[in-house]
Amino acid sequence: MARFSFNQATATGWGLEELVAGCVAAGVPGVGLWREPVREYGVERAARLVREAGLAVTSLCRGGFFTADGWRDENLRAIEEAATLGTRELVLVSGGLPAGSRDVDAARDRVADAIGELVPHAEAAGVRLAIEPLHPMFCADRCVISTLGQALDIAERYDPGAVGVVVDTYHLWWDDTVFRQIARAGDRIAAFQVADWITPLPEGVLLGRALPGEGCIDMRRFRDAVDAAGYRGAIEVEVFHADLWARPGPEILAAAITAHLTHVA
Template sequence: MRRFSLNQATTKHWPLPDVVAGCVAAGVPGIGLWREPVAEYGLARTATLVRDAGLAVTTLCRGGFFTADDWREENLRAIEEAATLGAPVLVLVCGGLPEGSRDIDGARARVADAIADLAPHAEAAGVRLAIEPLHPMFTADRCVIATLGQALDIAERFDPDVVGVVVDAYHVWWDDTVYAQIVRAGERIASFQVCDWITPLPEGVLLGRALPGDGCIELRRLREAVDRAGYTGPIEVEVFHADVWARPGEQVLAASIDGYLREVV
């Protein structure tokens, strides 16, 4: 359990104080937070709640979406929120194609330029920016960075302590180059997230993540690969699925821990 972290999205409808209490009761050492529920509860209140409970904030989701008009202001705000929460990593979902555009190369160049703008601010705040590649089916509307290799092409332009990458099992498991890219990533791995892939995908493909062990991903193989690459940090269980969210939070946390112990470590 030393590396286990519950990503807040896995228990979406569990109120934050209950999530924190549940993690403490279960011996969970870390929690990944999301900006929206943190804002709802209050940034300062959340920081105090988590700190007083003795939980480590492993990541804050999310920054990015560099096609938005206010992307710079919003990302600077996200960096400051991460610093306030004590989150060492701000996860970046970089955004899809600009409206009406088909220029994917230009969109990727825009991501690199945006991160170059944000990197000094993140460094000053003690927050590491982590580029998360998303499965190619999300390229048009959510993230033009679709492979770990593409994420590294950008991250390698910066100090690894300032810009890293996220290895999210859901998004990278299919890629026949992923294990070579994990080796390449090395110290740039800023976060490792696990869940499982199930078929058929639900109508809302974003909600197609399953608890570890309920799908077809070789989770332990990925964990062993990031370990060999030198990553020793937290392992977040991050699941988006309506059926999971409909269950009581305590049950989901217990099932997350069980799947993690059986399938990941």
């Protein structure tokens, strides 16, 4: 259990206080948090809640969306929130193509430029920008960074303490170069998130993930690969699925712990 972390988005119906209490009761050492529910609860207040509970905040989701208006202010705020919550790792989901655009290269350049602008602010706050490649099925509308290789091409322009990458099994498992890229990532691995791939995908494809062990991803191979690359951080179970969300929080957490211990740890 030492490296287990429960990502808040795995149980969206669970209030933050109940989630924190549930994690403490279950002996969970860390949580991955999301900005929207944290802001709703109050950032300072959430920071105090998790600190007093003795929980580590293993990552904050998410900054990014660099093609949206106001992205700079929004990301500066996200950096501040990460620092307040006491996590080093701010997950960045880059955003998709601007409306009406067919220029994916330009969108990718824009992501790289935006990250360059944010680096000094993140460094000043003691926060690392963790670029998350999302599955190519999200390229148009959510994230133009589709592979770990692309994320590293950007990250490597900066210090590994300033810009890292997220390894999420759900997004990367299909890529025949992924294990080479994980080795390349080394100490840039800022977060390791696990979810399994199942079919058929639901409409909109966002809520089709499964707990580790329920799908076709070789979880332990990923775990071994990030370990071999030198990663010693948390293993975050992060699963979005309507059926899972419909269950009570403590049940979801128990299922996530079992899946983690059986298929990843």
